[in-house]
Amino acid sequence: MDSSEFAPAIQSILATAREREGGGERVSVDPRSLPRAIERAEADGRVPLVAEVKPTSPTTDGERTDDPVDLARQMVDGGAAALSVLTEPEHFGGSPETLARVREAVDVPVLRKDFVLREGQLDTVAADVVLLIARFVDDLPGLLAAARDRGFQVLVETHTVEEVEKAVAAGADIIGINNRDLAKLEVDLGTFERVAEAVPENVTLIAESGIGTTDDVARMRAAGADALLVGSAIMDGDVAANTRRLTRTETQ
Template sequence: MDESELAPAVRSILDAARARTHDGERLSVEPRSLTDAFAAAEADGRVPLIAEVKPTSPTTDGTREVDPVAAAEAMVAGGAAALSVLTEPAHFGGSTETLERVREAVDVPVLRKDFVVREEQLDAVEADVVLLIARFVDDLDGLLAAARDRGFQVLVETHTRQEVARALAAGADVVGVNNRDLGKLEVDLETFESVAPEVPDSVTTVAESGISTRDDVRRMRAAGADALLVGSAVMDDTPDAIRENTRDLT
């Protein structure tokens, strides 16, 4: 990876991720099934949606002050099949404590959204699913295996056909295609349409980023998305608004 191609904000996030250490005990988790949650949503006539509890990010203005547990409960009430919780503290306002509180409050699978780059970082907090970003993980095979050894399900995030090939070679069974280029922080829904055909039908495919309307949902589903990961479009200032925003996309 040529880090000179990364946006300054992304380089800063990556540097912070590499500097983070964790000295706790090795985790062993009993996860709630992400694919079962997607299937249950489909059976109920809902679009399988991973709604993201997202206080802030380098691509949004300001910070949402709504309580993250209240936000999470509103997302589930609005029909979200699963949740994503940011645990990156410096740039996204997340924390492992927030994930713990959310996971205790809901009964759907919870994804840990962070920049995990080393095995020890997997042990920071229990979750049902962990995110591994192919672009930033040197030993994807090893880190994927280490996550599964602890009981985690793994969403491997990609952005290019080459990254999809690498994810599949590592054994990924849930592959995300991020419409946001983390090098430039630019979003283009055509990314998923171009890259998703590289993912076989036997692998669960998640469209990420840039999805804000029902038309976007239909477009991603038509392009082969089994599920969608949505953050900014559902977050709002009150639980009622978050519930309705989630319902609008499911």
């Protein structure tokens, strides 16, 4: 993987990810089902939302210093079908310990959001779902299989049709399409609309990044999103109210 094509912030993230040690003891997970959580939200009349506990990031200003467990509970109270928790420490203020605390405190699936590049890094912390970014993983079929062997469900993140094809060939059954181009950190909601057509119908499809308004929610859902991953638009202000606003779009 040649990281020179990426924005400086992404190059820095990848450099630290390559150096980060894996966990010690092999992780074994009995996961809460993300697809079933999405179905339950649909049945309840809610937009299936994966709400992200994100203290900070290279693409946002400021930092939330609230207790992440309190934030997570507010998101669930607001109707989130699942949660995403950052475990990347240097650039996003996350930690495996935060994810462990959040997962213990809620009863919805929890996604580990990080830059996992090799098998040993899977053993850092138990989660229901682990993120693998197709653009960054050299052996996607091997790492996906290693994650599943530990019990993880796997969200494979893509940005292009070619990456979707790579994910499908690797056996991915949960695919995310990131509207943010990680090479330039630019966001275009049209990305999901263009790329979603390449995703097979039997795959759970998640729209990521740039979703901030109820119009954005409706647009992504119309383009085929089974669920939406939203961070900044929820973390900026009243977390429960922001979650409720976005999850109740289709019942208004």
